[in-house]
Amino acid sequence: MSARAVTSKLSFLGMAGRHNRVPSPYPWLMPVILVMGLFYLYPVVDVFRYAFTDLTLLGGEGHYTLSTFANVLTRPELLQILWVTFVFTAGSVIGQQVIGLAMALVVVRSEKRHLFGTTILRTTALIAWVVPGIAGGIIWKMLFNEAPFGGLNSLLRLLGMAPVQWLSDPDVVMWSVVLSNVWRGTAFSMVVMYAALKAIDPSLYEAAEVDGATARQKLFFVTLPQLRPAILVNMILITIQTLNTFDAIISLTGGGPGRATEVLSLYTFNVVFRNYDLAAGSVLSIVMLVISLGLALIYASFLPKDEKA
């Protein structure tokens, strides 16, 4: 091996002599590239590969074909599934963002005033967040149970109110599912908003007070503009999280009645694990990926340019 080749190799490994000491990033990046490639990229590549086949879980080699795409994207139920997914995601994201922000404002305000119960409020919200989705679904199923001994309806009866068909009315069931998801996910938004609120320069509020701004004006002209990047990042994260949610729904409604609460992730799960159609499930996974990426890009386009960097 020539001296030049050795130097070049050492340079690649970041071990070159002192005279040309520009450390190569590759040795340091290799572990993360390997891990990302192995555990993240490879499955994604496999999903794309399966989508162009007719593979099932039932055996057989499968053949490469474009017909799976055509078949899945023209299924009559797909539009309804997408609509249900839109309503569930929009309801959950708006609910989690608004309530999370409100709770963060209350917590920050309470801390400033040293009010009792701030920690209890914060901890209670966080408890809901750490409950696994399946368990959360079961808890809400017990609450929404429409039997005479069901949780929420028993409470309504005690108050002299009529029981509600939480899960059997197709017009109500989606909002029951959204409620359970907002309950579970709000704590995450609260934590993000709380951190962002703490980072706002107090001098901005002092200046607003000098100018005679009311509390409402301070919220709309100081707080919300300052929170904009955090709100957008939070919305990207909770949108993707909500789009992937199916564990809470599967244990609460199973996607029913009919298809009233069958979101895209649950539909994908059903196609793979109940219809055994691996190829169709892969196509649906790509649809989910495209939707998630599209929404993330739309949100990101609203980020201030310097924040993007």
Place this chain on the structure above:
Amino acid sequence: MKKSLLAALAAATALGCLPVAAENLITSDRVGPSDAPKKMVFRMTGDGPSSTDPTWAAGYTKLYTDFINNHPGWQLELQMMTGDISQEQARMLEQAKAGHAPDCAAIDSFVLPLFKQAGVLKSLSPYFKKEEIDQLFPFVRDGVTGKDGQIYAWWWSTDLRVLYRNKEIVPNAPETWADAKAAALASVKAGMEGMLFNGSRYEGTGFDWLGNFWGQGGKLVDDAGKPIFADAANRDKFVKAVNYYRDLVESGAAPKRVATIGNYDDFNAAAAAGTTAMFVGGNWQYRQLQNSMDPAEFAKWTFSMLPGITADQRSTGTGGWTVAAFSSEPEKVEMCAALAREVYMGPANALQEQLPTRTDLYDKYDVFKSEANQTFAKALKVGQARPGVLVYPEISNQIQIMMGKVLTGAATTDAAVDEAYKATLDAYGRL
């Protein structure tokens, strides 16, 4: 003094050690000594030492202890399935195809054809005598036999659906759909919530209801396995059976919440709470009701065959569990067969009063001579198993979706049936 103290200490140590040794033999995820040289992984349902029913748990603990004592040098690693059977079985099928299946597992009889088709099961024929196989009910024998004539699982229990009722409120067994509706409406007048049945996205929804279709002579699939439940010959029967459930809800004979029920335990809870007088349940619930109610309350409950469109057009769905081997090591396959034989084929049937699949076992165990089990055995004669075809899971899925739409009034019966039929034909075309 010193001697007696030492003796007491030794006795206490010995006594203390005994329970520890006994406890160590069975844990929540292991049977047998942890240092046993040979190990078989068994993926199981609640039919084992971890049963939620204390009586059954104790019974299985004894059966498993005896079993492992008969097989020194072995330990069983127990892997528990969740209640979502369809999902569990699909995952296990995928694991099996990837070569990561457990050595031995419980497989629900209705998905057994999928495992046989995938070629992932090992033959159990060498471990069962021909006379034993010949004793199986014909539909059971057909279910476990592969195209090569070998048996690929041991189907040890079967079950069926019946109509439970509180005799104080519904004294006479409803024989027809009209009887059932009238009885349910009478129970509503008595302050009950009417007749309960599974109606949500759950395998039991379709299966419990199918007897109403089969009783009229309806067929789900043809000999080639193609769905035909809504073709010219069957559509009218199918629609009538769907409308029977629809009418129960619309008339108030069944609460609308049936569209949210997907668990047999909900019926036990309602019966125990005294809020229902009728429900469509499985034969295994008879013992569950007995175990969960005080004797006076339980005495009010009985059951009868599912009603039909007429009294002589009745049927019921029969299912059950099998034990099958995946391991490529013959020693483990033999151990799996031994587990099926020594724990499940007979002893477990008797313990849980789960109906045996062998005719001779009905005479062997006294529990099956009881009036209740004789009635179950009679109903079994009009029982029908789910078709062992690849498209059945999708048929079941579509019936669940259809039922949800019909029971909540989200779609007309005709539209929902047509949609379900088209979807199953599409799925059949893709398989």
